[in-house]
Amino acid sequence: AGLNAAGKAAGLEYFGSATDNPELSDSDYMAILNNSDQFGQITPGNSMKWDTIEASRGTFSFTKGDAIADLAEANGQKLRCHNLVWHNQLPSWVSSGGFDNATLVEILQNHITKEVTHYKGRCYHWDVVNEALDDDGNYRDDVFYNTIGEAYIPIAFAAAAAADPSAKLYYNDYSIEWSSTKHTNAVNIVKLIQSYGVKIDGVGMQAHFTVGQTVTQDALESAIQDFADLGVEVAITELDIRTKTPASDDTLQQQSTDYQTVVNACLAKDACIGITIWDYTDKYSWVPKTFSGYGAALPWDDNLETKPAYDGILSAL
Numbered sequence: 282a283g284l285n286a287a288g289k290a291a292g293l294e295y296f297g298s299a300t301d302n303p304e305l306s307d308s309d310y311m312a313i314l315n316n317s318d319q320f321g322q323i324t325p326g327n328s329m330k331w332d333t334i335e336a337s338r339g340t341f342s343f344t345k346g347d348a349i350a351d352l353a354e355a356n357g358q359k360l361r362c363h364n365l366v367w368h369n370q371l372p373s374w375v376s377s378g379g380f381d382n383a384t385l386v387e388i389l390q391n392h393i394t395k396e397v398t399h400y401k402g403r404c405y406h407w408d409v410v411n412e413a414l415d416d417d418g419n420y421r422d423d424v425f426y427n428t429i430g431e432a433y434i435p436i437a438f439a440a441a442a443a444a445d446p447s448a449k450l451y452y453n454d455y456s457i458e459w460s461s462t463k464h465t466n467a468v469n470i471v472k473l474i475q476s477y478g479v480k481i482d483g484v485g486m487q488a489h490f491t492v493g494q495t496v497t498q499d500a501l502e503s504a505i506q507d508f509a510d511l512g513v514e515v516a517i518t519e520l521d522i523r524t525k526t527p528a529s530d531d532t533l534q535q536q537s538t539d540y541q542t543v544v545n546a547c548l549a550k551d552a553c554i555g556i557t558i559w560d561y562t563d564k565y566s567w568v569p570k571t572f573s574g575y576g577a578a579l580p581w582d583d584n585l586e587t588k589p590a591y592d593g594i595l596s597a598l
């Protein structure tokens with residue numbers, strides 16, 4: 282069995298992977314991605330973000346996002362749609378600001394309504410707001426917060442809920458996987474949305490970790506429980522565990538152990554419903570491009586061969 286088949290047998294709704302449009306022409310890569318025994322869910326790495334969808338005001342381009350949605354449908358895989366509101370990959374016509382509160386609310390609502398309506402019925406989950414908190418756990422100093430205040434978050438969720446009542450709506454962030462100020466403030470975001478009488482279904486823990494510094498199972502379980510206590514589910518949405526490259530055999534063994542820790546914590550908590558790795562192969566990982574000197578973060582290597590992490594995940598599932 283592959284990861285999704287094993288994950289479902291262990292009680293998950295899915296085990297999935299991110300993917301991206303340029304990769305769709307790599308037939309060796311696609312042979313593994315398309316296998317729903319391995320992956321029961323996919324996430325577009327980039328093509329549903331604001332800069333792709335609405336690069337200029339009022340002009341919407343869904344072609345690249347559609348390609349990933351069509352792929353999920355052809356493969357019988359669930360689709361996590363990612364994302365509607367984020368400070369990054371935000372076109373400058375939005376990020377440079379200059380809009381007053383009412384105008385930016387209208388821009389936000391229009392973007393969400395158009396995009397969610399376009400994909401209505403196709404998104405199992407929507408990451409509605411991504412990374413609203415900075416590394417210290419405070420509200421990020423971005424155009425949405427600075428212009429609208431924290432109310433932009435419930436406003437965004439309300440617009441998404443109205444456009445597709447059947448999609449599960451998520452808040453997604455990193456460094457909320459253990460007890461910290463940022464974790465507490467992510468809990469407070471869920472409470473904020475609920476206090477407006479607006480629907481939130483889940484919290485996505487990105488889980489971009491480093492070998493040897495991965496969260497402990499106890500800490501992750503208790504972080505998941507804090508969200509479960511508010512009546513929302515949790516998904517591990519962007520899991521990868523990077524290391525300095527080149528990676529030694531010992532490091533790859535530790536990486537396997539670290540992946541198992543994450544899987545074990547998710548399986549131990551009913552509220553944790555699925556796990557997504559942020560692409561499945563080192564060949565297409567975002568890590569080397571983003572964290573200089575780091576890489577080798579995924580269960581398949583550059584040659585699409587499985588690593589110890591793969592066997593570790595499979596044995597934990």
Ligand code: XIL
Nearest residue numbers: 326327363411453487519559566567
């Ligand atoms: C990353 C993509 O993988 C890269 O291709 C892109 O250059 C930058 O964004 N958190 C998120 C994801 O929520 O959208 C990011 O994806 C990784 C960090």
